Amino acid sequence: MGMNLDPTLDMTLIKETSLPKEAVWRALTEPELLKQWFCPKPWTVAECDLELWPGGRFYTVMQSPEGDQFPGESCVLEVMENTRLVWTTDFLPGFRPKISEPESFPFTAIIQLDSIEGGTRYTATLLHADAAGREKHAAMGFDTGWGAAFDQLVALMTVAE
Amino acid sequence: MGMNLDPTLDMTLIKETSLPKEAVWRALTEPELLKQWFCPKPWTVAECDLELWPGGRFYTVMQSPEGDQFPGESCVLEVMENTRLVWTTDFLPGFRPKISEPESFPFTAIIQLDSIEGGTRYTATLLHADAAGREKHAAMGFDTGWGAAFDQLVALMTVAE
Numbered sequence: 001m002g003m004n005l006d007p008t009l010d011m012t013l014i015k016e017t018s019l020p021k022e023a024v025w026r027a028l029t030e031p032e033l034l035k036q037w038f039c040p041k042p043w044t045v046a047e048c049d050l051e052l053w054p055g056g057r058f059y060t061v062m063q064s065p066e067g068d069q070f071p072g073e074s075c076v077l078e079v080m081e082n083t084r085l086v087w088t089t090d091f092l093p094g095f096r097p098k099i100s101e102p103e104s105f106p107f108t109a110i111i112q113l114d115s116i117e118g119g120t121r122y123t124a125t126l127l128h129a130d131a132a133g134r135e136k137h138a139a140m141g142f143d144t145g146w147g148a149a150f151d152q153l154v155a156l157m158t159v160a161e
Numbered sequence: 162m163g164m165n166l167d168p169t170l171d172m173t174l175i176k177e178t179s180l181p182k183e184a185v186w187r188a189l190t191e192p193e194l195l196k197q198w199f200c201p202k203p204w205t206v207a208e209c210d211l212e213l214w215p216g217g218r219f220y221t222v223m224q225s226p227e228g229d230q231f232p233g234e235s236c237v238l239e240v241m242e243n244t245r246l247v248w249t250t251d252f253l254p255g256f257r258p259k260i261s262e263p264e265s266f267p268f269t270a271i272i273q274l275d276s277i278e279g280g281t282r283y284t285a286t287l288l289h290a291d292a293a294g295r296e297k298h299a300a301m302g303f304d305t306g307w308g309a310a311f312d313q314l315v316a317l318m319t320v321a322e
Binding site: 078086088091093094096097099106107108127128133 | 165170
């Protein structure tokens with residue numbers, strides 16, 4: 001797929017780690033691992049269900065420090081083992097278009113893993129429908145949040161290796 | 162993919178033809194063929210561009226009998242040669258979520274081709290976000306329109322065979 005990135009609509013986070021691609025992939029695709037890093041602490045992921053095929057379910061329940069739960073049903077779009085995972089909050093599972101909540105900002109997340117000398121480059125690209133959606137996501141702290149989450153992934157999988 | 166159909170949200174059209182699956186597939190995926198059948202006459206398709214991979218472009222310009230043109234940028238989701246084509250009006254190419262026009266009804270179209278004795282069964286399933294979207298699509302004449310278009314496909318490819 002050729003990506004048509006638009007800096008007014010999209011956000012990208014690039015991180016490097018000494019972990020091999022396979023370890024990052026496991027953390028992305030095994031629910032019991034994903035639950036341990038996907039939300040920056042003190043938020044947590046209380047539940048996770050992943051169906052790793054186009055149209056499959058990408059389900060997480062985010063939990064606030066106070067214990068409030070926020071379930072999210074998203075849809076997997078592309079799965080290339082150890083290389084690329086794409087999902088969207090704009091569909092329910094099975095490619096069903098979703099009615100957006102008024103304050104939400106639907107996005108598609110493209111995670112790309114590339115081998116680099118001594119490890120892996122992780123590139124998270126977030127595609128939004130409009131600049132307002134990008135702004136809302138940025139205001140929620142995309143860079144800090146996704147960055148902190150990735151650091152949790154590295155810590156988790158470094159222990160696991 | 163397991164389909165989670167919901168009769169309050171979805172519509173299905175099933176047609177059978179003596180054409181082989183390969184001929185139906187060509188008509189679906191070759192722009193110069195698609196232009197000749199995809200719109201029920203007297204409407205026509207003035208332009209068509211297809212990128213047959215997940216995230217690829219599904220572009221048509223519908224033209225009214227008066228010559229008014231209605232361009233539509235959609236996105237391909239799944240391609241299984243001679244078997245299955247899925248696209249959605251809810252994305253721009255590259256999996257980018259799309260802001261829906263107020264009166265529009267985003268949908269995902271799943272075309273399935275199955276071999277049957279003496280030919281092919283064509284199943285078009287249209288997934289909508291809500292009942293209102295389904296109703297709008299039905300009121301535009303989904304059954305009649307998609308049915309007439311398929312009959313045009315059969316006539317076209319019967320000559321071509």
